Amino acid sequence: MAEDQSRPPQKPYDYLLKFLLVGDSDVGKQEILSELDDGSSESPFCNGTAYKTTTILLDGKRVKLQLWDTSGQGRFCTIIRSYSRGAQGVLLVYDITNRWSFDGLDRWLKEVEEHAPGVPKVLIGNRLHLEFNRKVTERDARQYAVKHKMAFFEVSPLCNFNIIESFTELSRMTLQRNGMERLWRSNKVLSLQELCCRSIVTRTTVYGIEQLPLPSSVKSHLKSYALTTYSSQQLKYSHSQRKFGGKKRYLSTPTSPGGENPSCVPRNSCVLS
Numbered sequence: 001m002a003e004d005q006s007r008p009p010q011k012p013y014d015y016l017l018k019f020l021l022v023g024d025s026d027v028g029k030q031e032i033l034s035e036l037d038d039g040s041s042e043s044p045f046c047n048g049t050a051y052k053t054t055t056i057l058l059d060g061k062r063v064k065l066q067l068w069d070t071s072g073q074g075r076f077c078t079i080i081r082s083y084s085r086g087a088q089g090v091l092l093v094y095d096i097t098n099r100w101s102f103d104g105l106d107r108w109l110k111e112v113e114e115h116a117p118g119v120p121k122v123l124i125g126n127r128l129h130l131e132f133n134r135k136v137t138e139r140d141a142r143q144y145a146v147k148h149k150m151a152f153f154e155v156s157p158l159c160n161f162n163i164i165e166s167f168t169e170l171s172r173m174t175l176q177r178n179g180m181e182r183l184w185r186s187n188k189v190l191s192l193q194e195l196c197c198r199s200i201v202t203r204t205t206v207y208g209i210e211q212l213p214l215p216s217s218v219k220s221h222l223k224s225y226a227l228t229t230y231s232s233q234q235l236k237y238s239h240s241q242r243k244f245g246g247k248k249r250y251l252s253t254p255t256s257p258g259g260e261n262p263s264c265v266p267r268n269s270c271v272l273s
Contacts, residue, residue, distance in 0.1 A: 013055055013064035017174055018086055019167070020068045020116075022108045023093035024101045028126040029069050031157040032093070036067075056168055063171050087116050088178075089170045093124045096154065099135040102144075109148060120173035121150040122166055128156040201226045 021029045036054040051068040068087070090112050094101040105123075112121070123145040125136065138154060145152035151173065153166040200209070200222055209222045 012062070014061040015063045015171075015175065016066065017063060017088050017171055018066045018068065019089045019091060019170060020087040020112075021091045021093055022112065023124075024095075024098075024104050024108075027093045027095040027098070027101045028157065029093050032124070032126065032155065032163060033067060033069060034157065036163075054167075056164060056171065058168060058171055058175075063175075065167060065171065067167075087112075087119055089174045090116065090119055090121045091124050091166065091170065092121060092150070093126055094136065094141075095127055096125045096136045096141075097127055097130045097133045102136045102141070105144070118177075120170060120177055121148070122170045122173075123148075123150045123152045124166055125152075125154040126157070128154045128161060129158045197222060197225045 021032070023029060033052045036052060051066055053064060053066050055062055055064045057063075092105055092108055092112075094105060096102075109121075112119070123141060125138070125141050141154070142152050144150075151166075151169050153162045153169070155162040155166060157163065200212075204212070206223055206226050209219050209226065212219060212222075214222075
């Protein structure tokens, strides 16, 4: 109990990423941010730069995004330069109904590359719901994205189309760039089969599985799952005892029909044979 109390409180997220939304004024950056559900908004610079936070789920990992919005006006270029240095990803936003906003992307791209070189970037064509008034073709935008090695999405805040998808893709690119791909793939979301195995194994013994009204192949798999899981759990507690020198506790495979089994099994110890 004392050991549990001494542990620091668990963060509500696994990774924290800082993204910058850039583009001309009136391309709809605030429209995009308004579709985000959770998080808080804060504006340290009045009418200049503001950010909003949101959390997405990426391959079983909680990724908290800090999304910084700029006004898109020249008098705030100093602020943009300041926050570009700490950005881990950039979303370049233009309006598909405004050709001038697309032609101005080179200026924003140059600004970003100067102060945050090499960061992953996603090109966002906003206001897809105004397709009837399109001035920038999808082909032109896609060619521009390929030329500058960016991902590309056309989005619609009105229909909530491709908003989270674009943030998710940029998060994936950023984590891969920082060598985090290996870490999150090892903790993927559990399959329905594994969830069922865990639910059954934690409520009975290895011998009790044989009495269940299940096909022989399923019972064989459950017993193998139980033995492998309990073995991993025992090794984990043995390591903990050597590290902290605490009171000995042993978790072993039940040897009789009345043997005890642990009430829960840690997620990372589940292995299917």
